[in-house]
Amino acid sequence: MNTFARIVPIAKYNKVSYYSICIDGSENSLFNEFVMRHSIANKEKLNHILEWLKQIGNKYGAQQHLFRSEAEFADASALPPTGIKREPNYTEYGKIKANNLRLYCLRANQHVVFLFDGDIKTTHLAQDCPNVRDYFKKANQLTKAIDKAFISKQIAWNDDCTEIDCGEDFKLQF
Amino acid sequence: MKFPKNNIIDTWLNENGSPEIAKLVEKNLAIANKIQELLKDRGLKPADLARLLDKKPSEISKWLTGTHTFTTKTITKIETVLGEDIIHIEAQKEYVYLKIHVAEEEQEDTLFENSEVFSVESSLDKKVS
Numbered sequence: 001m002n003t004f005a006r007i008v009p010i011a012k013y014n015k016v017s018y019y020s021i022c023i024d025g026s027e028n029s030l031f032n033e034f035v036m037r038h039s040i041a042n043k044e045k046l047n048h049i050l051e052w053l054k055q056i057g058n059k060y061g062a063q064q065h066l067f068r069s070e071a072e073f074a075d076a077s078a079l080p081p082t083g084i085k086r087e088p089n090y091t092e093y094g095k096i097k098a099n100n101l102r103l104y105c106l107r108a109n110q111h112v113v114f115l116f117d118g119d120i121k122t123t124h125l126a127q128d129c130p131n132v133r134d135y136f137k138k139a140n141q142l143t144k145a146i147d148k149a150f151i152s153k154q155i156a157w158n159d160d161c162t163e164i165d166c167g168e169d170f171k172l173q174f
Numbered sequence: 175m176k177f178p179k180n181n182i183i184d185t186w187l188n189e190n191g192s193p194e195i196a197k198l199v200e201k202n203l204a205i206a207n208k209i210q211e212l213l214k215d216r217g218l219k220p221a222d223l224a225r226l227l228d229k230k231p232s233e234i235s236k237w238l239t240g241t242h243t244f245t246t247k248t249i250t251k252i253e254t255v256l257g258e259d260i261i262h263i264e265a266q267k268e269y270v271y272l273k274i275h276v277a278e279e280e281q282e283d284t285l286f287e288n289s290e291v292f293s294v295e296s297s298l299d300k301k302v303s
Contacts, residue, residue, distance in 0.1 A: 010177070011178075011183045018181075044195065050183050052199055065235075165175060
């Protein structure tokens, strides 16, 4: 059975426009749900990711090396980034710790990023982790659907490719 | 598609964000970005930096993502092989203390007015008129 989703704008910074997805008529986007769910239990890890999004958005743009590839069957990514076989780290109470909170996303270009949902990753492979497996799968499904919509011109770029546009009634199917 | 005026990222950070995390992310990203720039200026690839520093390429990849918290030792090594400073520390300021003496307001000198000479002249004027 097909699921329907609509694209919602989340935040616009100097160098990056962030979008998310509302599924099946939900008022909350996947990114809003991610923020609400981790605001208390994983506050500092979430803080790190949100600060990262803000700084990338304001200063650096969504450069490829700032994201980690989480592609399974589509070009999904995740934050925070890392080197090969290395966990990203952050500081908690002055100590460097691994940030195993994952936010799955799609980096469409250097100026447009779709933010999905995520959770604490407990295994090396996302497919093996009971926490993130579903978010990882969904991120790949959504990435595939968004890619198709770009190809079929249902989602269009603005003149300088810094924002996207799609009809108000447009629904992604995945 | 219109973006919300108050976005969830800024709102959350304003209400809950730690200034320490903000600074750490800012600095790590700035250092990583500077290293990227230096490599680009010199026509080098991350693999070249790995070779120059005798490190694994995966280590350099991690540095360039901006998630790595650098030690001054690592930064110094990178600065040495790339021949340019990454961090510029402001020169220590030398303070010169100047003491300003503000003269106390002098009391109005009324001695002259009360002097005999003044009194005499005054009385002389009166006589003239």
